[in-house]
Amino acid sequence: MTAEQQANDIMLASAILYDKGVLDAFGHVSCRNAADPNSFLMSYSKAPDRIRAEDVLVHNLEGDILTKTDKRPFLERFIHSEIYKLRPDVNAIIHSHAPSVVPFTVVEGSLRPVCHMCGFLQGSGQPYEIRNSVGDASDMLIRNAQLGKDLAEHLSDLSVVLMRGHGFTVATDTLAKAVFMAVYTEVGARIQLSAIQLGEPNYLTPQEAKNSNDTNIGQMDRAWQLWVEEINVKRNF
Numbered sequence: 664m665t666a667e668q669q670a671n672d673i674m675l676a677s678a679i680l681y682d683k684g685v686l687d688a689f690g691h692v693s694c695r696n697a698a699d700p701n702s703f704l705m706s707y708s709k710a711p712d713r714i715r716a717e718d719v720l721v722h723n724l725e726g727d728i729l730t731k732t733d734k735r736p737f738l739e740r741f742i743h744s745e746i747y748k749l750r751p752d753v754n755a756i757i758h759s760h761a762p763s764v765v766p767f768t769v770v771e772g773s774l775r776p777v778c779h780m781c782g783f784l785q786g787s788g789q790p791y792e793i794r795n796s797v798g799d800a801s802d803m804l805i806r807n808a809q810l811g812k813d814l815a816e817h818l819s820d821l822s823v824v825l826m827r828g829h830g831f832t833v834a835t836d837t838l839a840k841a842v843f844m845a846v847y848t849e850v851g852a853r854i855q856l857s858a859i860q861l862g863e864p865n866y867l868t869p870q871e872a873k874n875s876n877d878t879n880i881g882q883m884d885r886a887w888q889l890w891v892e893e894i895n896v897k898r899n900f
């Protein structure tokens with residue numbers, strides 16, 4: 664895949680996630696650079712829905728923009744650089760502040776797989792606690808490489824990490840899968856919040872979560888193709 668195709672997919676993913684309420688004026692999408700795995704592709708600091716392919720610039724794994732530009736990088740680019748550094752299996756990352764997910768970041772262990780589309784959430788219930796890195800000296804943002812490294816280590820080998828009082832980050836091997844997981848983290852949070860109103864939910868067991876996730880992995884491209892078609896019609900990309 665060329666850098667141009669990857670940049671186009673980042674534009675599409677950003678618009679899809681904005682359209683679905685996973686991103687708003689904030690949040691970001693990146694891909695590992697297929698031409699050089701020691702770099703990644705990400706827009707400069709810009710509202711996701713306004714990103715176009717030409718806004719996507721090459722960053723190194725220190726978080727510096729390599730393309731010559733006067734544009735400012737995203738403050739939280741270190742989420743991306745440090746996860747790519749630690750996880751060679753990860754090729755796509757999405758960071759979101761979706762308001763339906765944030766309640767689960769402030770009550771430890773509360774986010775659980777509540778339906779078959781959310782099996783990948785198994786194990787992601789414990790939020791990253793930024794106070795363990797810097798006490799209460801932070802502004803909650805992952806604004807340097809050390810915080811990015813601490814977050815990446817908390818993510819471990821999972822696909823989703825919650826961030827206390829902030830949001831969540833998805834990291835996986837393809838952009839289509841990352842978009843699917845970001846959408847269904849938000850959907851799962853909404854379903855769980857609804858179910859809790861009715862009583863104690865009957866959650867998926869770890870085995871059910873694994874089985875349903877294994878099945879869904881084979882279906883994710885269908886969602887990506889549908890959402891790309893929809894956004895192309897809506898935005899006339």
Ligand SMILES: [Zn+2]
Nearest residue numbers: 739758760830
């Ligand atoms: Zn953030």
